[in-house]
Amino acid sequence: MRDIFDAELTQLGEDLVAMSRRVERAVTDAGVALMTADLALAESVIADDLGIDEMERDLDERCILLLAQQQPVATDLRIVVSALRMSSTLERMGDLARHVAQVARGRYPHHAVPEPLSATFAQMHDAAVRVARRTTTLLENRDIALAGSIEADDDLLDDLHEDTFTALLGGTWTGTPQQTVDVTLLGRYYERFGDHAVSVARRVTYLVTGTLTDDLTASA
Amino acid sequence: MRDIFDAELTQLGEDLVAMSRRVERAVTDAGVALMTADLALAESVIADDLGIDEMERDLDERCILLLAQQQPVATDLRIVVSALRMSSTLERMGDLARHVAQVARGRYPHHAVPEPLSATFAQMHDAAVRVARRTTTLLENRDIALAGSIEADDDLLDDLHEDTFTALLGGTWTGTPQQTVDVTLLGRYYERFGDHAVSVARRVTYLVTGTLTDDLTASA
Numbered sequence: 349m350r351d352i353f354d355a356e357l358t359q360l361g362e363d364l365v366a367m368s369r370r371v372e373r374a375v376t377d378a379g380v381a382l383m384t385a386d387l388a389l390a391e392s393v394i395a396d397d398l399g400i401d402e403m404e405r406d407l408d409e410r411c412i413l414l415l416a417q418q419q420p421v422a423t424d425l426r427i428v429v430s431a432l433r434m435s436s437t438l439e440r441m442g443d444l445a446r447h448v449a450q451v452a453r454g455r456y457p458h459h460a461v462p463e464p465l466s467a468t469f470a471q472m473h474d475a476a477v478r479v480a481r482r483t484t485t486l487l488e489n490r491d492i493a494l495a496g497s498i499e500a501d502d503d504l505l506d507d508l509h510e511d512t513f514t515a516l517l518g519g520t521w522t523g524t525p526q527q528t529v530d531v532t533l534l535g536r537y538y539e540r541f542g543d544h545a546v547s548v549a550r551r552v553t554y555l556v557t558g559t560l561t562d563d564l565t566a567s568a
Numbered sequence: 569m570r571d572i573f574d575a576e577l578t579q580l581g582e583d584l585v586a587m588s589r590r591v592e593r594a595v596t597d598a599g600v601a602l603m604t605a606d607l608a609l610a611e612s613v614i615a616d617d618l619g620i621d622e623m624e625r626d627l628d629e630r631c632i633l634l635l636a637q638q639q640p641v642a643t644d645l646r647i648v649v650s651a652l653r654m655s656s657t658l659e660r661m662g663d664l665a666r667h668v669a670q671v672a673r674g675r676y677p678h679h680a681v682p683e684p685l686s687a688t689f690a691q692m693h694d695a696a697v698r699v700a701r702r703t704t705t706l707l708e709n710r711d712i713a714l715a716g717s718i719e720a721d722d723d724l725l726d727d728l729h730e731d732t733f734t735a736l737l738g739g740t741w742t743g744t745p746q747q748t749v750d751v752t753l754l755g756r757y758y759e760r761f762g763d764h765a766v767s768v769a770r771r772v773t774y775l776v777t778g779t780l781t782d783d784l785t786a787s788a
Contacts, residue, residue, distance in 0.1 A: 399671065404598045412649055419639040429632055431650065524734045528748040 354420050360410060362433050367403045367438045368548075372480040374400065374445035375541065379473035382452040382534070383466070385459045393449035400442035407435040423555075430551045434487075441480070441544045444446045444537045451530055460530045462523050465515055472538040473507045475501045479545040486549060492556050495549040502542035509539040573638045573674045580630060585707045587658045592700035594620065594665035594753045596760065599693035602672040602754070603686070605679045614668035620662035627655040632765070638727075641776075650771045654707075663756045672689050680750045682743050685735055691730045692758040695721045699765040704767060712776050715769035722762035729759040778781055 374393050381390035411432045418429055425496060434534070451460045461469045477503045486494040512535040516528055523531070572759045587681045594613050601610035634640070640648055671680045699721045706714040732755040735741060736748055743751070 402621070412645060415635060415649070416641045416645050421636045425632060425636050429652065432649065433656070436656070462618070465744065513749070516749055521745050523745075525741050525743075525748050528745050529733070529736055529752045532749045534751040536756070 353414075353420070354412075355423070356414055356418070357424070359429070360407070360414070361487065363403070363407050363410070364431060364434055364438070365484060367400065367407065367435060368487050369404065370396070370400050370483040371438050371441045371445065372484050373478070374442050374555040375455050375480050376446040377447070378452070379469075379476065381449055382460060383454065383470060383473065385456055387453060387456045390449040390453040390456070393452065397442050397446040400439060404435045404439040408432060411435075421437050427542060430555055434548050434551055437544045437547050441541055444541045444544070447537050448534060451534055454524075455530065460527075461534065462531070464523075464525045465512060465531055468508055468515070469510050469534065469538075472505060472535075475504045475508070475540050476538055478531060479505075479542055483545045483548050486552050490552060490556050492553045496554045498545050498549040503547045505539055505542035509535045515541070573634075573640070573644070575621050575712065576630075576634055576638070577644070577647060580627070580634070580648070581707065582652055583623070583630070584651060584658070585704060587620065587655060588621065588700070588704040590616070590620050590709050591658050591661045591665065592697070594662050595668070595700050596697050598665040598668040598672070599696065600687075601669055602691065603690060605672065605676055607676045609676050610669040610673040610676070614666050614673065616711055617662050617666040619701070621665040622658060624655045628652060631655075647775060650775055653766050656769055657764045657767050661761055664761045664764070666753060671754055675746075675750065681754065682747045682751070683716045685732060685741075685751055688728055688731050689754065689758075692725060692755075695728070696758055696761050699725070701763045703736060703762060703768050706772050709774060710776050712773045715773045718765050723768045725759055725762035726758040729755045750752050752770075 374396060378393045379391050379466075380386060381393060409429050414428055415425075420422075454460070459466075479498055482494045482501075484500050486493070486498070512531050514532060521528070594616060597609050598607060598613045601613060625694070631648050634648055635645075636712055638644075679686075700715045702718050702721075705711070705716070732751050736743075736751060741748070
Protein backbone atom coordinates (compact mmCIF):
# COMPACT_ATOMS: atom_id res chain seq x y z
CA MET A 349 0.00 0.00 0.00
CA ARG A 350 2.74 2.41 0.99
CA ASP A 351 4.66 1.50 -2.16
CA ILE A 352 1.70 2.36 -4.34
CA PHE A 353 1.24 5.60 -2.49
CA ASP A 354 4.91 6.53 -2.89
CA ALA A 355 4.69 5.77 -6.59
CA GLU A 356 1.65 8.00 -6.85
CA LEU A 357 3.36 10.85 -5.01
CA THR A 358 6.34 10.49 -7.33
CA GLN A 359 4.02 10.64 -10.31
CA LEU A 360 2.41 13.78 -8.89
CA GLY A 361 5.84 15.39 -8.58
CA GLU A 362 6.68 14.43 -12.15
CA ASP A 363 3.43 15.91 -13.41
CA LEU A 364 4.22 19.21 -11.71
CA VAL A 365 7.67 19.19 -13.30
CA ALA A 366 6.16 18.51 -16.72
CA MET A 367 3.67 21.32 -16.23
CA SER A 368 6.39 23.72 -15.11
CA ARG A 369 8.49 22.78 -18.13
CA ARG A 370 5.58 23.65 -20.38
CA VAL A 371 5.16 27.02 -18.64
CA GLU A 372 8.88 27.59 -19.13
CA ARG A 373 8.50 27.07 -22.86
CA ALA A 374 5.39 29.27 -22.95
CA VAL A 375 7.07 32.24 -21.27
CA THR A 376 10.22 31.81 -23.35
CA ASP A 377 8.31 31.72 -26.64
CA ALA A 378 5.94 34.51 -25.58
CA GLY A 379 8.86 36.83 -24.83
CA VAL A 380 10.59 36.02 -28.11
CA ALA A 381 7.31 36.54 -29.98
CA LEU A 382 6.94 39.88 -28.22
CA MET A 383 10.44 41.11 -28.95
CA THR A 384 10.61 39.91 -32.54
CA ALA A 385 6.94 40.46 -33.49
CA ASP A 386 6.67 36.79 -34.44
CA LEU A 387 3.00 36.07 -35.11
CA ALA A 388 3.30 32.31 -35.60
CA LEU A 389 5.17 31.91 -32.33
CA ALA A 390 2.61 34.05 -30.49
CA GLU A 391 -0.19 31.91 -31.93
CA SER A 392 1.53 28.73 -30.80
CA VAL A 393 1.85 29.99 -27.21
CA ILE A 394 -1.83 30.92 -27.18
CA ALA A 395 -2.87 27.51 -28.56
CA ASP A 396 -0.57 25.61 -26.21
CA ASP A 397 -2.08 27.23 -23.13
CA LEU A 398 -5.10 24.96 -23.50
CA GLY A 399 -2.74 22.05 -22.96
CA ILE A 400 -1.47 23.60 -19.74
CA ASP A 401 -5.03 24.08 -18.52
CA GLU A 402 -5.72 20.44 -19.26
CA MET A 403 -2.65 19.37 -17.30
CA GLU A 404 -3.98 21.30 -14.32
CA ARG A 405 -7.34 19.54 -14.50
CA ASP A 406 -5.70 16.12 -14.77
CA LEU A 407 -3.39 16.85 -11.89
CA ASP A 408 -6.26 18.06 -9.73
CA GLU A 409 -8.32 14.98 -10.44
CA ARG A 410 -5.32 12.84 -9.55
CA CYS A 411 -4.89 14.70 -6.25
CA ILE A 412 -8.54 14.25 -5.36
CA LEU A 413 -8.39 10.54 -6.17
CA LEU A 414 -5.28 10.24 -4.06
CA LEU A 415 -6.93 11.97 -1.13
CA ALA A 416 -9.97 9.70 -1.43
CA GLN A 417 -8.16 6.41 -1.93
CA GLN A 418 -5.04 6.83 0.19
CA GLN A 419 -6.38 9.07 2.93
CA PRO A 420 -2.98 10.63 3.54
CA VAL A 421 -2.12 12.40 6.77
CA ALA A 422 0.68 14.64 8.04
CA THR A 423 3.42 15.32 5.50
CA ASP A 424 1.82 13.20 2.79
CA LEU A 425 -1.36 15.21 3.08
CA ARG A 426 0.54 18.48 2.83
CA ILE A 427 2.32 17.24 -0.27
CA VAL A 428 -0.98 16.50 -1.99
CA VAL A 429 -2.62 19.76 -0.93
CA SER A 430 0.50 21.67 -2.03
CA ALA A 431 0.37 19.95 -5.41
CA LEU A 432 -3.22 21.17 -5.81
CA ARG A 433 -2.09 24.69 -5.03
CA MET A 434 1.00 24.59 -7.20
CA SER A 435 -0.85 23.25 -10.23
CA SER A 436 -3.22 26.19 -9.95
CA THR A 437 -0.30 28.63 -9.68
CA LEU A 438 1.48 27.08 -12.67
CA GLU A 439 -1.75 27.32 -14.65
CA ARG A 440 -1.87 31.06 -13.87
CA MET A 441 1.75 31.43 -14.98
CA GLY A 442 0.74 29.83 -18.26
CA ASP A 443 -2.12 32.32 -18.57
CA LEU A 444 0.28 35.21 -18.06
CA ALA A 445 2.59 33.89 -20.79
CA ARG A 446 -0.48 33.63 -23.02
CA HIS A 447 -1.41 37.25 -22.20
CA VAL A 448 2.06 38.39 -23.30
CA ALA A 449 1.63 36.43 -26.54
CA GLN A 450 -1.80 37.98 -27.06
CA VAL A 451 -0.33 41.48 -26.86
CA ALA A 452 2.35 40.47 -29.39
CA ARG A 453 -0.34 39.05 -31.68
CA GLY A 454 -2.56 42.11 -31.30
CA ARG A 455 0.18 44.50 -32.41
CA TYR A 456 1.55 42.38 -35.27
CA PRO A 457 3.18 43.33 -37.68
CA HIS A 458 4.36 46.09 -35.36
CA HIS A 459 6.39 45.62 -32.20
CA ALA A 460 4.26 46.06 -29.09
CA VAL A 461 7.15 47.34 -26.99
CA PRO A 462 8.39 50.75 -28.14
CA GLU A 463 12.11 51.19 -28.68
CA PRO A 464 12.92 53.18 -25.50
CA LEU A 465 11.67 50.26 -23.40
CA SER A 466 12.95 47.33 -25.42
CA ALA A 467 16.03 46.87 -23.22
CA THR A 468 13.87 46.86 -20.08
CA PHE A 469 11.54 44.22 -21.49
CA ALA A 470 14.48 42.16 -22.73
CA GLN A 471 15.68 42.09 -19.12
CA MET A 472 12.20 41.21 -17.87
CA HIS A 473 12.06 38.39 -20.37
CA ASP A 474 15.45 37.04 -19.27
CA ALA A 475 14.47 37.20 -15.61
CA ALA A 476 11.12 35.50 -16.27
CA VAL A 477 12.79 32.72 -18.26
CA ARG A 478 15.35 32.16 -15.48
CA VAL A 479 12.58 32.12 -12.90
CA ALA A 480 10.61 29.58 -14.91
CA ARG A 481 13.63 27.36 -15.51
CA ARG A 482 14.60 27.41 -11.84
CA THR A 483 11.05 26.65 -10.81
CA THR A 484 11.18 23.51 -12.93
CA THR A 485 14.55 22.51 -11.48
CA LEU A 486 13.40 23.22 -7.93
CA LEU A 487 10.35 21.02 -8.43
CA GLU A 488 12.62 18.35 -9.86
CA ASN A 489 15.45 18.22 -7.36
CA ARG A 490 14.08 20.11 -4.31
CA ASP A 491 17.35 22.05 -4.04
CA ILE A 492 15.94 24.90 -2.00
CA ALA A 493 18.96 27.11 -2.65
CA LEU A 494 17.16 27.80 -5.93
CA ALA A 495 14.32 29.42 -4.03
CA GLY A 496 16.66 32.26 -3.11
CA SER A 497 17.59 32.97 -6.70
CA ILE A 498 13.93 32.85 -7.73
CA GLU A 499 13.20 35.47 -5.08
CA ALA A 500 16.13 37.56 -6.31
CA ASP A 501 14.82 37.49 -9.88
CA ASP A 502 11.36 38.34 -8.60
CA ASP A 503 12.86 41.41 -6.93
CA LEU A 504 14.55 42.27 -10.22
CA LEU A 505 11.20 41.92 -12.01
CA ASP A 506 9.64 44.28 -9.48
CA ASP A 507 12.43 46.81 -10.07
CA LEU A 508 12.08 46.54 -13.84
CA HIS A 509 8.33 46.95 -13.47
CA GLU A 510 9.02 50.15 -11.53
CA ASP A 511 11.34 51.24 -14.35
CA THR A 512 8.48 50.97 -16.82
CA PHE A 513 6.40 53.34 -14.68
CA THR A 514 9.34 55.74 -14.41
CA ALA A 515 9.59 55.72 -18.19
CA LEU A 516 5.87 56.20 -18.69
CA LEU A 517 5.42 58.86 -16.03
CA GLY A 518 8.75 60.69 -16.07
CA GLY A 519 7.49 63.46 -18.32
CA THR A 520 9.49 62.56 -21.40
CA TRP A 521 7.23 59.73 -22.61
CA THR A 522 6.01 60.28 -26.16
CA GLY A 523 4.34 56.92 -26.78
CA THR A 524 0.81 56.53 -28.07
CA PRO A 525 -2.00 55.58 -25.67
CA GLN A 526 -1.85 52.06 -27.18
CA GLN A 527 1.83 51.82 -26.26
CA THR A 528 1.13 53.13 -22.78
CA VAL A 529 -1.60 50.52 -22.31
CA ASP A 530 0.60 47.71 -23.67
CA VAL A 531 3.58 48.62 -21.51
CA THR A 532 1.36 48.89 -18.43
CA LEU A 533 -0.19 45.48 -18.97
CA LEU A 534 2.99 43.71 -20.07
CA GLY A 535 4.84 45.05 -17.04
CA ARG A 536 2.11 43.73 -14.80
CA TYR A 537 2.09 40.31 -16.48
CA TYR A 538 5.82 39.89 -15.91
CA GLU A 539 5.63 41.17 -12.36
CA ARG A 540 2.82 38.73 -11.54
CA PHE A 541 4.71 35.89 -13.22
CA GLY A 542 7.54 36.43 -10.75
CA ASP A 543 5.14 36.55 -7.80
CA HIS A 544 3.63 33.22 -8.75
CA ALA A 545 7.04 31.57 -9.12
CA VAL A 546 7.94 32.80 -5.64
CA SER A 547 4.74 31.26 -4.33
CA VAL A 548 5.73 27.88 -5.82
CA ALA A 549 9.27 28.25 -4.45
CA ARG A 550 7.97 28.96 -0.96
CA ARG A 551 5.65 25.99 -1.04
CA VAL A 552 8.46 23.66 -2.04
CA THR A 553 10.69 25.16 0.64
CA TYR A 554 7.94 24.62 3.18
CA LEU A 555 7.57 20.99 2.19
CA VAL A 556 11.32 20.44 2.45
CA THR A 557 12.06 22.35 5.64
CA GLY A 558 8.68 22.52 7.37
CA THR A 559 9.26 26.25 7.78
CA LEU A 560 7.30 29.01 6.14
CA THR A 561 9.89 31.47 4.82
CA ASP A 562 7.34 34.23 4.56
CA ASP A 563 3.66 34.84 4.18
CA LEU A 564 2.70 32.40 1.45
CA THR A 565 -0.55 34.04 0.60
CA ALA A 566 0.97 37.50 0.17
CA SER A 567 2.51 36.53 -3.12
CA ALA A 568 0.15 33.76 -4.15
CA MET B 569 -18.55 11.06 14.15
CA ARG B 570 -20.74 12.03 11.24
CA ASP B 571 -22.38 14.72 13.38
CA ILE B 572 -19.02 16.28 14.18
CA PHE B 573 -18.05 16.16 10.55
CA ASP B 574 -21.29 17.81 9.48
CA ALA B 575 -20.77 20.51 12.06
CA GLU B 576 -17.28 21.08 10.72
CA LEU B 577 -18.49 21.29 7.13
CA THR B 578 -21.13 23.78 8.23
CA GLN B 579 -18.46 25.83 9.96
CA LEU B 580 -16.35 25.76 6.79
CA GLY B 581 -19.30 27.08 4.82
CA GLU B 582 -19.85 29.83 7.37
CA ASP B 583 -16.20 30.83 7.21
CA LEU B 584 -16.41 31.16 3.43
CA VAL B 585 -19.50 33.34 3.80
CA ALA B 586 -17.73 35.53 6.36
CA MET B 587 -14.74 35.86 4.06
CA SER B 588 -16.94 36.72 1.09
CA ARG B 589 -18.78 39.32 3.16
CA ARG B 590 -15.46 40.95 3.99
CA VAL B 591 -14.48 40.98 0.29
CA GLU B 592 -17.86 42.56 -0.43
CA ARG B 593 -17.10 45.38 1.98
CA ALA B 594 -13.59 45.76 0.60
CA VAL B 595 -14.71 46.16 -3.00
CA THR B 596 -17.55 48.47 -1.99
CA ASP B 597 -15.29 50.75 0.04
CA ALA B 598 -12.50 50.63 -2.52
CA GLY B 599 -14.85 51.80 -5.27
CA VAL B 600 -16.26 54.59 -3.12
CA ALA B 601 -12.72 55.64 -2.15
CA LEU B 602 -11.81 55.68 -5.84
CA MET B 603 -14.78 57.71 -6.95
CA THR B 604 -14.74 60.21 -4.11
CA ALA B 605 -10.95 60.40 -3.59
CA ASP B 606 -11.43 59.37 0.04
CA LEU B 607 -7.99 58.72 1.49
CA ALA B 608 -9.11 57.39 4.88
CA LEU B 609 -11.45 54.90 3.27
CA ALA B 610 -8.73 53.76 0.86
CA GLU B 611 -6.36 53.27 3.79
CA SER B 612 -8.93 51.20 5.66
CA VAL B 613 -9.42 48.85 2.69
CA ILE B 614 -5.66 48.40 2.39
CA ALA B 615 -5.28 47.67 6.11
CA ASP B 616 -8.26 45.33 6.20
CA ASP B 617 -6.86 43.15 3.43
CA LEU B 618 -4.44 41.65 5.95
CA GLY B 619 -7.48 40.36 7.80
CA ILE B 620 -8.77 38.69 4.65
CA ASP B 621 -5.39 37.04 4.10
CA GLU B 622 -5.52 35.76 7.66
CA MET B 623 -8.99 34.32 7.13
CA GLU B 624 -7.65 32.42 4.14
CA ARG B 625 -4.82 30.92 6.17
CA ASP B 626 -7.17 29.90 8.98
CA LEU B 627 -9.62 28.36 6.56
CA ASP B 628 -6.87 26.44 4.80
CA GLU B 629 -5.51 25.07 8.06
CA ARG B 630 -9.03 24.01 9.00
CA CYS B 631 -9.45 22.23 5.66
CA ILE B 632 -6.17 20.37 6.06
CA LEU B 633 -7.09 19.32 9.59
CA LEU B 634 -10.45 18.15 8.35
CA LEU B 635 -8.85 16.11 5.58
CA ALA B 636 -6.44 14.56 8.07
CA GLN B 637 -8.89 13.82 10.85
CA GLN B 638 -12.07 12.98 8.98
CA GLN B 639 -10.62 11.43 5.85
CA PRO B 640 -13.61 12.47 3.76
CA VAL B 641 -14.45 10.78 0.47
CA ALA B 642 -16.77 11.45 -2.45
CA THR B 643 -18.92 14.57 -2.09
CA ASP B 644 -17.50 15.46 1.32
CA LEU B 645 -14.01 15.43 -0.09
CA ARG B 646 -15.03 17.66 -2.98
CA ILE B 647 -16.60 20.11 -0.56
CA VAL B 648 -13.37 20.44 1.40
CA VAL B 649 -11.16 20.71 -1.69
CA SER B 650 -13.56 23.28 -3.15
CA ALA B 651 -13.38 25.29 0.06
CA LEU B 652 -9.58 25.35 -0.27
CA ARG B 653 -9.95 26.64 -3.80
CA MET B 654 -12.64 29.18 -3.01
CA SER B 655 -10.77 30.65 -0.05
CA SER B 656 -7.82 31.24 -2.36
CA THR B 657 -10.08 32.89 -4.96
CA LEU B 658 -11.74 35.10 -2.35
CA GLU B 659 -8.31 36.12 -1.09
CA ARG B 660 -7.41 37.22 -4.63
CA MET B 661 -10.65 39.20 -4.86
CA GLY B 662 -9.60 40.96 -1.66
CA ASP B 663 -6.22 41.73 -3.22
CA LEU B 664 -7.90 43.26 -6.25
CA ALA B 665 -10.07 45.49 -4.04
CA ARG B 666 -6.87 46.52 -2.25
CA HIS B 667 -5.23 47.33 -5.59
CA VAL B 668 -8.15 49.63 -6.46
CA ALA B 669 -7.76 51.33 -3.07
CA GLN B 670 -4.02 51.69 -3.64
CA VAL B 671 -4.63 53.56 -6.89
CA ALA B 672 -7.10 55.85 -5.09
CA ARG B 673 -4.53 56.46 -2.34
CA GLY B 674 -1.72 57.08 -4.82
CA ARG B 675 -3.63 59.79 -6.64
CA TYR B 676 -5.06 61.53 -3.55
CA PRO B 677 -6.09 64.41 -3.32
CA HIS B 678 -6.88 64.05 -7.02
CA HIS B 679 -9.37 61.66 -8.53
CA ALA B 680 -7.63 58.73 -10.23
CA VAL B 681 -10.40 58.28 -12.79
CA PRO B 682 -10.62 61.16 -15.24
CA GLU B 683 -14.02 62.72 -15.82
CA PRO B 684 -14.75 61.19 -19.26
CA LEU B 685 -14.54 57.72 -17.73
CA SER B 686 -16.19 58.33 -14.38
CA ALA B 687 -19.56 56.97 -15.56
CA THR B 688 -17.91 53.80 -16.89
CA PHE B 689 -16.12 53.17 -13.61
CA ALA B 690 -19.27 53.93 -11.62
CA GLN B 691 -20.93 51.14 -13.61
CA MET B 692 -17.96 48.83 -13.03
CA HIS B 693 -18.17 49.56 -9.33
CA ASP B 694 -21.89 48.80 -9.24
CA ALA B 695 -21.40 45.54 -11.14
CA ALA B 696 -18.51 44.48 -8.90
CA VAL B 697 -20.51 45.22 -5.75
CA ARG B 698 -23.49 43.22 -7.07
CA VAL B 699 -21.17 40.36 -8.00
CA ALA B 700 -19.61 40.36 -4.53
CA ARG B 701 -22.98 40.53 -2.77
CA ARG B 702 -24.40 37.68 -4.84
CA THR B 703 -21.30 35.60 -4.25
CA THR B 704 -21.90 35.92 -0.51
CA THR B 705 -25.56 35.03 -0.89
CA LEU B 706 -24.77 32.10 -3.17
CA LEU B 707 -22.31 30.73 -0.63
CA GLU B 708 -24.93 31.22 2.05
CA ASN B 709 -28.04 29.71 0.48
CA ARG B 710 -26.68 27.72 -2.51
CA ASP B 711 -29.39 29.21 -4.73
CA ILE B 712 -27.63 28.51 -8.00
CA ALA B 713 -29.92 30.83 -9.94
CA LEU B 714 -27.58 33.51 -8.58
CA ALA B 715 -24.71 32.00 -10.54
CA GLY B 716 -26.41 33.15 -13.74
CA SER B 717 -26.63 36.74 -12.59
CA ILE B 718 -23.00 36.67 -11.47
CA GLU B 719 -22.04 35.51 -14.96
CA ALA B 720 -24.18 38.27 -16.50
CA ASP B 721 -22.46 40.92 -14.40
CA ASP B 722 -19.10 39.43 -15.30
CA ASP B 723 -20.04 39.85 -18.97
CA LEU B 724 -21.01 43.43 -18.21
CA LEU B 725 -17.63 43.99 -16.53
CA ASP B 726 -15.91 42.61 -19.64
CA ASP B 727 -17.91 44.99 -21.84
CA LEU B 728 -17.12 47.96 -19.61
CA HIS B 729 -13.47 46.94 -19.64
CA GLU B 730 -13.64 47.01 -23.45
CA ASP B 731 -15.22 50.47 -23.22
CA THR B 732 -12.20 51.74 -21.31
CA PHE B 733 -9.93 50.58 -24.14
CA THR B 734 -12.22 52.19 -26.71
CA ALA B 735 -11.96 55.45 -24.77
CA LEU B 736 -8.17 55.21 -24.41
CA LEU B 737 -7.48 54.13 -27.98
CA GLY B 738 -10.26 55.84 -29.94
CA GLY B 739 -8.08 58.78 -30.93
CA THR B 740 -9.80 61.42 -28.84
CA TRP B 741 -8.13 60.54 -25.52
CA THR B 742 -6.34 63.52 -23.98
CA GLY B 743 -5.45 62.03 -20.59
CA THR B 744 -1.97 62.09 -19.11
CA PRO B 745 0.17 58.94 -19.17
CA GLN B 746 -0.60 58.56 -15.44
CA GLN B 747 -4.31 58.54 -16.21
CA THR B 748 -3.81 56.07 -19.04
CA VAL B 749 -1.87 53.76 -16.70
CA ASP B 750 -4.46 54.08 -13.94
CA VAL B 751 -7.41 53.42 -16.23
CA THR B 752 -5.63 50.42 -17.76
CA LEU B 753 -4.88 48.86 -14.38
CA LEU B 754 -8.22 49.70 -12.75
CA GLY B 755 -10.07 48.22 -15.71
CA ARG B 756 -8.07 45.05 -15.38
CA TYR B 757 -8.63 44.82 -11.63
CA TYR B 758 -12.41 45.02 -12.06
CA GLU B 759 -12.39 42.60 -14.96
CA ARG B 760 -10.39 40.05 -12.94
CA PHE B 761 -12.66 40.56 -9.94
CA GLY B 762 -15.60 39.42 -12.06
CA ASP B 763 -13.66 36.41 -13.37
CA HIS B 764 -12.87 35.25 -9.84
CA ALA B 765 -16.50 35.59 -8.74
CA VAL B 766 -17.54 33.46 -11.70
CA SER B 767 -15.03 30.85 -10.64
CA VAL B 768 -16.58 30.72 -7.15
CA ALA B 769 -20.07 30.59 -8.64
CA ARG B 770 -19.13 27.67 -10.88
CA ARG B 771 -17.61 25.76 -8.01
CA VAL B 772 -20.73 26.17 -5.91
CA THR B 773 -22.88 25.15 -8.87
CA TYR B 774 -20.72 22.09 -9.36
CA LEU B 775 -21.10 21.11 -5.72
CA VAL B 776 -24.88 21.53 -5.90
CA THR B 777 -25.56 19.94 -9.28
CA GLY B 778 -22.52 17.75 -9.84
CA THR B 779 -22.21 19.31 -13.29
CA LEU B 780 -19.45 21.53 -14.50
CA THR B 781 -21.14 24.45 -16.26
CA ASP B 782 -17.99 25.38 -18.08
CA ASP B 783 -14.24 25.12 -17.88
CA LEU B 784 -13.56 26.02 -14.28
CA THR B 785 -9.91 26.75 -14.74
CA ALA B 786 -10.43 29.11 -17.66
CA SER B 787 -11.70 31.82 -15.37
CA ALA B 788 -9.96 30.81 -12.17
